[in-house]
Amino acid sequence: MSPSHRRRRAAPLALGAVVALLLTTACANGDDDSPTSPSPAVSPSPTTSSAPPSPESAGAPRITMENFAFSPADPEVRPGEKVTVANKDSTPHTVTAADGDAFDTGNIAGGESGTFTAPAEAGEYAFVCTLHPDMKGTLIVR
Structure with missing residues (x-):
């Protein structure tokens, strides 16, 4: 087999491996700390209301x-x-x-x-x- 024929066969295999690796990384569930994992979503902290208490909570009759x-x-x-x-x-x-x-x-x-x-x-x-x-x-x- 000629050297150029071997390169033609290796190129599709290498390309297939890269695609498989990218798909695996894209489908990861994010449980690991690898740099390709999406970072967890940050939820906003709850806000505190400074509204006055309702009559019920203020002990109104x-x-x-x-x-x-x-x-x-x-x-x-x-x-x-x-x-x-x-x-x-x-x-x-x-x-x-x-x-x-x-x-x-x-x-x-x-x-x-x-x-x-x-x-x-x-x-x-x-x-x-x-x-x-x-x-x-x-x-x-x-």
């Missing part, structure tokens, strides 16, 4: 309506304080002063929330759900 009951049944609040009311039942409820018109949330649909403002005068105010009169409580304003 809250009444929950669940299983056709108020919890707490006798919440204590400050005069004029905003009270959050959460309805965890599937049916609407209200938080309505039993005597007079000191406060009334109106209908709060199941899964929704509402608010009302406590009376400005200290005292005890009975309340009910006007849709379910067996649901009762007392708002204690101090």
Whole structure:
């Protein structure tokens, strides 16, 4: 065989080896530290919010309506304080002063929330759900 014939056969083999090596490197999963491995993605660090706390997290008064009951049944609040009311039942409820018109949330649909403002005068105010009169409580304003 002539020397030039041997070179022609070796060239395709060498080229095939280079292509195989490149494909192997390109398909590597990046678990090794070789310079041909892609560097791992750097995810941004989480940001910290400096927003003020929500009323719930700040300890604002809250009444929950669940299983056709108020919890707490006798919440204590400050005069004029905003009270959050959460309805965890599937049916609407209200938080309505039993005597007079000191406060009334109106209908709060199941899964929704509402608010009302406590009376400005200290005292005890009975309340009910006007849709379910067996649901009762007392708002204690101090």
